[in-house]
Amino acid sequence: MxxxxxxxxxxxxxxxxxxxxxxxxxxxxxxxxxxxxxxxxxxxxxxxxxxxxxxxxxxxxxxxxxxxxxxxxxxxxxxxxxxxxxxxxQGLEPIREGRFLVHTDAHPVAALPGERAFLINAGQAFGTGHHATTSGCLAMLDRLAGRGFTNAIDLGTGTGLLAFAARHLWPGARVTATDIDPVAIDVTRENAALNRVDGIELVVADGARDPVITAAGPYDLILANILAGPLIAMAPEIAAIAAPHATIVLAGLLATQAEAVQAAYRATGCTVAEAETRGDWTILRLTAAEQAFAGPIPDVTGRENWARDI
Known part of the structure; x- marks a missing residue:
């Protein structure tokens, strides 16, 4: 055979x-x-x-x-x-985080009343929701549901899942999803159509320095589920696009790296509002300073390996 x-x-x-x-x-x-x-x-x-x-x-x-x-x-x-x-x-069982349900084609499941289901298959982009960092971000967003965000951005969007969650929670907000990898943006576009999510602006961009991103700022909600190294290096540019007192959710960092990441953002005027540890991983919620950070933004190379939503 x-x-x-x-x-x-x-x-x-x-x-x-x-x-x-x-x-x-x-x-x-x-x-x-x-x-x-x-x-x-x-x-x-x-x-x-x-x-x-x-x-x-x-x-x-x-x-x-x-x-x-x-x-x-x-x-x-x-x-x-x-x-x-x-x-x-196989093995990617459905997950529930707050009002969000994430499943694959192999494990279809009906949403309960009040839940928003997303069909996210594993593929050429990271971020199915099954890793502690992504599921932790979903839980964090669920807890923020009562806030009145108007301009959100998901840096390193991967599959688009976090951007979709933001669109669901704040349907009147402007939501932008970016990734350095064009494949990830294509995957996000396909997932948006599959899940009937519309109104999300998709941008292939290197970090937060792209003119399209800066022109659409400042943002009152910034999501970045990538890695500790790039999160530290990008602290000045992320702080620079943040609106006064914006909410910044960071993930992709090990618990042992959390203090170094927090220190980088404190240097830009941000304060730590919440830190949740799931296993070996930490999800941070920060509050931006009253004024956007205007210090020097380093020109860091090697970002092609950074923008990977876990």
């Missing part, structure tokens, strides 16, 4: 997973990264799904993405009479 498709699997680290830019890799395969041990940044897995059996060139190209797997033989297996897209959704 012939194989309908093939799967190649190698171990990887979280850093390697987040560095993969699926839109810029010339590999005839769909790449999927998965956290295999919860909150262990060293225990991730890369799966490459292809219609043809991986040849030496494809194996070498995939190996180059995960240097930590050097010396480990890839597992290559045929997928006979199997829907590998559905397989990739």
């Amino acid at each position: 012939s194989a309908d498709s093939w799967k190649l699997t190698l171990p990887c680290t979280r850093a390697e997973a987040e560095a993969i830019d699926a839109g810029a890799i010339a590999i005839d395969a769909v790449l999927m990264t998965t956290e295999t041990v919860e909150d262990d940044v060293e225990k991730w897995r890369l799966d490459a799904y292809s219609e043809a059996k991986p040849d030496a060139a494809m194996i070498a190209a995939i190996r180059a993405l995960v240097p930590s797997a050097a010396g480990i033989a890839p597992r290559i297996e045929p997928l006979t009479d199997a829907d590998w897209v559905a397989m990739s959704q």
Whole structure:
């Protein structure tokens, strides 16, 4: 019996997973990264799904993405009479955070009264809601529901989930979703149509310095679920686009990194309003200063690996 498709699997680290830019890799395969041990940044897995059996060139190209797997033989297996897209959704059980329900095609579930359901499949962008950072941000937004935000931005939007949640909570607000990766913006656009979410402005942008972003500011709600390093480096530019006393939600940082992130934002005049720890991860809610930060904004390179919603 012939194989309908093939799967190649190698171990990887979280850093390697987040560095993969699926839109810029010339590999005839769909790449999927998965956290295999919860909150262990060293225990991730890369799966490459292809219609043809991986040849030496494809194996070498995939190996180059995960240097930590050097010396480990890839597992290559045929997928006979199997829907590998559905397989990739296995294990992603529906989650509920406040009024939000997030599920995949593989695990459909009906929303309860008062819930807003989002269908978010795993794919070429991060942010299905199943990681503690993204689910923590959903819970944080749910607690902010009574606030009157009018101009929100989701930096590093990934799948668009947090932007969709903001649109649901504040239907009259302007909501912008940005990502440095054009693939993520395409995924967000597709997810918006799938979930009947409209009115979100989509921008391919490097951080918060893009003229389109600054021209639409200041923002009274800023969401950034990325990584501790970029959050620290971007503190001045995020503070610069914040309206007086704006709410800033930061995630993607380990609990051990929380103090360094807080210190970076205190230096711009922000204050810490709330810090929630989920496992090894911390979600921060900050309040911006009365006046927008006007200090120097560093020109930090290497952002192509930053804008990854977890």
